[in-house]
Amino acid sequence: MIRQPIRRTTRVALFAVAVAALVGGYAWMSHRAHVANPKNKTLPNLSQFVEGWQRMINHEGGIEFFEDVRASAWRLGLGVGGGVLLAFVVGLAMGCFPAVEALLLPPISFFAKIPPTAMLAVYFVFFGVTGVQIFVALIAFGIFPTLAQSIAQAAQQDVDEHTINKSYTLGASHFEVVWEVVLRQILPRIIENARLSVGPAMVFLIAAEFALADVGFGYTLRMQSRLQNMNVVYTYLAILAVAGLVIDGVLIRLRRWLCPWFRA
Secondary structure: OOOOOOOHHHHHHHHHHHHHHHHHHHHHHHHHHHHHOOOOOOOOOHHHHHHHHHHHHHOOOOOOHHHHHHHHHHHHHHHHHHHHHHHHHHHHHHHHOHHHHHHHHHHHHHHHOOOHHHHHHHHHHHHOOOOOHHHHHHHHHHHHHHHHHHHHHHHHHOOOHHHHHHHHHOOOOHHHHHHHHHHHHHHHHHHHHHHHHHHHHHHHHHHHHHHHOOOOHHHHHHHHHHOOOHHHHHHHHHHHHHHHHHHHHHHHHHHHHHOOOOOO
């Protein structure tokens, strides 16, 4: 049957099969490439990966791994935090007050259709080409328009008029209706939308670092790919994937903690 639940042991077994297939497929392709060319660097084998990891830990070959982690994490955290906070305030206001929606929705909808990376020249003018501001602005304004519209839509569709009218009948003020009724019902959606924004935010971060930064994951990926040090490139990509999964897991746990009723 469609959407029929499976046992936990079956799920774990399928996960193991998927990981084994991925690792085995790569090992097979790497072996074939090294048979044809023992010095192949595009599909590094285990020994080449170990050599790359040692260079990362020892800061050799222009790789500053811990500095890259610090710089990229700081930029991503500020950008996502600023974008989510701005979208929360604006989206909630648009979802609750039609006058605010009529005023802000047209420009937000307009800017939502412009790819954020295409506006790099505009960000250069307003924020300069150095400093953390350019990265934070690209991430924050990159995720803000879509996230604000999603929050506004949730406030309009997930909270019925009967609940709002009943709250006013019981003597609630405008602020109390927004804070105690609307926000509590759409908070799970806000966290879910924030989860979906992490991926695009990482794309904007890497794109900006690729073009502008002198430290960070995007910068190192650019420099190492030029040298065809794919053992470092693949490792950095894997770390980015793991970081994304960790952030996603943290937000899921946060949603379960703040909104235990949402799962039901």
